[in-house]
Amino acid sequence: MDGTVLIADDDRTIRTVLTQALTRAGCRVHATGSLAQLSKWVEEGRGDLVITDVMMPDGNGIDRIPAIREARPDLPVIVISAQNTIVTAIRATEAEAFEYLPKPFDLPDLMAKANQALSRRPRKSDPMPDPLPVPREAADPAMPLIGHAPSMQALFRMVARVLNADLPVIIAGEAGVGKTTIARSFHELSDRRDRGLAVLTSSDAGEDAIARAADKARGGTIVIENPAGFDASAQARLIGLIEAMESGPDRAQAPRVVATTGADPQSDVAGGRLRSDLYYRLAGVTVSVPPLRARVDDILPLAAHLLARAAAQGLPERMLSDEAASLLRAHPFPGNVRELENMMRRLALTASGAAISLSEMREALTQQTGHRAPPPTPSSASGPAPQAPEPTGQPSLPQAGSRLSDSVEAHLQRYFDLHGDALPPPGLYDRILREVERPLLQVALDATGGNQLRCADLLGINRNTLRKKLTELNIEVTRRRKLM
Structure with missing residues (x-):
């Protein structure tokens, strides 16, 4: 790797780690905790890459990208941020950053992106992005679209890429993960935000209602909630609406169609609940939203955000x-983010006080589930922990001599107990197998240092099968543990 890298971060530790890693890789590095100093270096013609x-x-790094591009159109910018929100991902994409990586980032991943940026051919001219309007920064959706988990960051990047397509x-x-909020973000954060937004549900899907929705959303967005819940005649009307919008004389003003479904819409097709011809008209892009139990490290940041928002709405301030x-x-969290x-x-x-106590939390969880909440695990609330594959929360280590x-x-018995006299949602067999499969792959990858060939051999499966499963489960593979 060859070139000069300009680093701007107010965290001295991150500056030190990146400087050492890039220097060892053969780069020259200038690091600062000030955007003003970064801008000065750029204007002086220094640097082949900005991180x-x-x-x-003294400012916002994404807001500086237009000025950097005006001064140096061929200078790539990699954005790193602890602001792990969908808005950050979209803003970085729209500002045409070379790459956006959430903190804590994988150092090998960042080094690979830096190498790509330094190796690419310079662009002779790049269009200046339009400035982002203030309302995007102030948006406060019904459920916050924040999350550092790799699956959520992959979701944010996908939304950013196809936002205006x-x-x-x-x-x-699953229910409660925030699908409707994401659906609305496709409208509210896109170029269509000044046009109409209409939402169709199965309770109001008559011919007149569909026609009114199409008229209201002209040039904007139609959100169809759970099309598998529409009856056969309503699904047929939706197909007719989409065909008319795609081929009619007003197709230039046709609204974008965004649909929310269960976790496996293809099972709805196979089960006859969703017409296959409607499904394929809706599935231009499919975005999968992970359940909250699959991103345990996001629970406490989400809780703090929700408490702060409740205080802003007039409720007492709590922590x-x-x-x-x-x-x-x-x-x-069987009810996910909504719960x-x-x-x-x-x-x-x-x-009763500013700090929510253990007994108050235990009582709240008891009311939520109908069963006494278990004692907390001895691990720190803020310390690192693996993703929670098991639907009953963080499993404890088995006792010596016990069988897996x-x-x-x-754990399965506890999961059933949490539902009281009711049964768990249908599809339990496949769901449990998937959630056992994820930690098995993650632990095996960790044990083999991220070497997929060794991991496949350890598991006794084909390497292509392993790669397919890693893609399906959104498991990111790195050769080293996260450093920063």
């Missing part, structure tokens, strides 16, 4: 005690 944080003491979108996921945070983090949101609003209203099947049986 910048977003939130800096003229393609229909399916947003798939989580360490003990309450540990207990919350171990909860399986967390309702719980935080209730605790903001009912807690005994531990699995105990």
Whole structure:
């Protein structure tokens, strides 16, 4: 790797780690904690690559990209940020950053992106992006689209890439993960935001209602919630509407169609609940939203955000005690983000002090599930932890001499107990197999240092099969553990 890299980050540790890594790779490095100094270096003609944080003491790194591109059109910019929101990903994409990586980032991944940026052919001219309007920064959706988990960051990057494409979108996921919020973000953060937005549900899908929605959303966006829940005649009307919009005389003003579905829309097709010809008209792009239990490290940041928003809406200011945070983090959240949101609003209203206590959290979880909440795990609420594959929360280590099947049986029994007299949602067999498969692959990859050939040999499966499963499960592979 050859070239001069300009680093702007107010965290001295990150500057040191990046400087050492890039220097060892053969680069020359200038590092600063100031955007003003970065701008000065750029104007002086220094640097072949910029790596910048977003939130800096003297400004916003993404906001500086247009000025950098005006001064040096061929200078690539890699954005790194702890502001792990969908808006950050979209803004970085629209500003035409070379790459956006959330903190904490994988150092080998960043080094690979830096090598690509330094090796690419310079662009002779790049169009200046339009400045982003203020309302995007101030957007406060019903459920916050924040998350550092790799699956959420992959989702954010996918949304950013297809935000303004003229393609229909399916947003798939379990109930409560925020599908409707993401669907609305395709409108509110896109070039169509000044046009109409209409939402169609199965309860109001008559011929007149569909026609009114199409008229209201002219040039804007139509959101179809759970098309598998529409009856056969309503699905036929939706097909007719989409065909008319695609080929009619007003197709230039046709609204974009965004649909929300369950986690596996193809099973709805196979089961006859969703017409296959409607599904293929909707599935231009499919975005899968992970359940909250698959991104455990996002639970506490989401809870803090929801408590802060409740306070901004007039409820008392609250925070989580360490003990309450540990207990919350171990909860399986079958209701996903919606369940967390309702719980935080209730605790903001009912807690007796500024800090939500362990007993108050235990009582809230008991009311939520109908069963006494288990004690928190001894691990720190803020410390690192693996993703939670098991739908019953963080599993404890098995006792010496116990069989794996005994531990699995105990966790499955607890999962059934959490539903009281009701049964878990249908599809349990495939769901459990998927959630056992993910940690098996992750642990095996970690044990083999990210070497996929060794991992496939360890598991006794074909390397192509392993790659296919890693893609399906959105498991990112790196050769080293995360350093920063």
